[in-house]
Every structure is written in C-alpha cells, then in structure tokens.
Amino acid sequence: MKIAISGKGGVGKTTLAACLAKYYAQKNYKVIAVDADPDANLASALGLEYGKASKIIPLVEMKALIEERTGAKSGEYGSYFKLNPKVDDIPEKFGIEVDGVRLLVAGTIKAGGSGCYCPENILLKRLFKHLVIDRDEIIILDMEAGIEHLGRGTCENMDMLIIVIEPGLRSIQTAYAVQKMAKDLGIKSLFIVINKIKSDEEKKLLKESLKDFEVLGELPYSDKVRQSDLKNYSPCASDVKFYKKIEEIANKIKEFITV
Numbered sequence: 001m002k003i004a005i006s007g008k009g010g011v012g013k014t015t016l017a018a019c020l021a022k023y024y025a026q027k028n029y030k031v032i033a034v035d036a037d038p039d040a041n042l043a044s045a046l047g048l049e050y051g052k053a054s055k056i057i058p059l060v061e062m063k064a065l066i067e068e069r070t071g072a073k074s075g076e077y078g079s080y081f082k083l084n085p086k087v088d089d090i091p092e093k094f095g096i097e098v099d100g101v102r103l104l105v106a107g108t109i110k111a112g113g114s115g116c117y118c119p120e121n122i123l124l125k126r127l128f129k130h131l132v133i134d135r136d137e138i139i140i141l142d143m144e145a146g147i148e149h150l151g152r153g154t155c156e157n158m159d160m161l162i163i164v165i166e167p168g169l170r171s172i173q174t175a176y177a178v179q180k181m182a183k184d185l186g187i188k189s190l191f192i193v194i195n196k197i198k199s200d201e202e203k204k205l206l207k208e209s210l211k212d213f214e215v216l217g218e219l220p221y222s223d224k225v226r227q228s229d230l231k232n233y234s235p236c237a238s239d240v241k242f243y244k245k246i247e248e249i250a251n252k253i254k255e256f257i258t259v
C-alpha cells in the first residue's frame, strides 16, 4: 500500500501519518514512513524524543550522499549528473527505526526555476519513485500541500492520496487545489480525512462544503493529541476515542487498496 497524505499546514497530516504508520507496524506490517515536509516533525509524532529528532538531517541536505549518488554537488545547476542515481539502499542505510516504523526524513523537492534540475531534486524524485513502485513495504508519505513535484510516474503508482482538512474553509480551499493537482498527475484515488472535529454541527457544515470529495474518516478534536506535541509524546495512543477512529481509517484503507 502506497499512501500519500497532503493538506494545508497544521491540519494534522503528520499526526495522521504517524498514527497510521504505528498502527500498521503494530499489526506486523513493514512500514516506511517518509517525512517529505520542509517543516519535518514526523519523527517526534512517531514518539522519538525531541533531542534525537532535532538531530536528524534530511536526505536533501546530505551533501556527500547527493554528490556520491548523482556525481554532482547539491545546488549545482546545469552541471552533468546521473539522471538515474542509485537509491534502493537508502531506506536501510539512512532510515531510522522508531517504534517498529522505518522513518525516512527526506525533505522536499524544491519548486520552480533552477530547483527543478538540481541533483538533490533528481535524487529525491528517484527515491520517491522507487518507494512507490518497487518496495514491498507499506509506504506512507507525509507531504506538504504541493504534490506537483512528485512526478507523474510516482503519482500514477500511488494507491491513495489522503487530504486532511480541519474545520475551516481555508483547509477546504487547499483541498480543492490539491484535488486539481491530483487529477492532472493521474492519482488513482483521493479521499478526505476530517480532523479536529468538535461537534456534530461542525461536521454537518463541513460535509456540505465537501460534496465533491469522498470522506474516508473523521477524527475528533482531542486535548490529549494537542498536548502530545507540547509534552513530546506520540499522539497516537494517547486518546482512546481518537485511536479508535485511526483504527477505522486504517482498516478502510486496507480494504479499499487490497480488494
């Protein structure tokens, strides 16, 4: 199963990515969770202590690795480099194990201008493609809202894109923008997860604005989840009601993809 999670900043993408990854790992699946957000914090959401999490260097900043694999220095534009660098050993060599989940802090493919053709972009694109197309593990990609840099091949092979929204029109606007990108990139199926719901009334109101989407699940607002960020523990099992909903979503995804 290859799943990408996108949406506006702060809606709960990382929380959902971490909880799904941990859930599947507990069920004895092999899971690679990929942090592809420039504001990387999947490590601590998985439960890694802040001191260790803050020391992780994203792949995109590993200059020696980029040079070794592509034959060019990172940031170099227009120089000669390999378009098909070796990436298949990266999850083993550079991923770290957090509570049964293999975490890969990748960083983000830079957009526009010279960013499109620099060696670190080539390496990351190739890596994402490898993860989505060649691996047997469950892959969960924690992404920023922009998905256009992933590339068509990667997107077409992704099983599912989940857009997380929270009660608020701005996150719905972002969902529509992501939906458009997803269509252009050939993503097979797209779902919404509504997070931080405080009341049925809120839920009803939101669903009216989401008629063009299929809702995969709903997650309640939880003080324990919010505090997990402050107190540096994983949000995933901190609240029974929240976790039940995660479980429901995880099972729905499995059913949808494996049928």
Ligand SMILES: Nc1ncnc2c1ncn2[C@@H]1O[C@H](COP(=O)(O)OP(=O)(O)O)[C@@H](O)[C@H]1O
Pocket (backbone or CB within 6 Å): 007, 008, 009, 010, 011, 012, 013, 014, 015, 016, 041, 195, 196, 197, 219, 220, 221, 222, 223, 225, 226, 227, 228, 229, 235
């Ligand atoms: N269901 C929830 N209830 C309360 N707080 C939440 C919930 N989901 C996420 N949060 C909090 O919202 C903030 C942003 O969540 P995060 O997962 O980092 O979002 P994103 O990755 O989309 O930027 C964090 O402080 C997180 O603890």
Ligand SMILES: [Mg+2]
Pocket (backbone or CB within 6 Å): 013, 014, 015, 037, 039, 041, 142
């Ligand atoms: Mg995040």
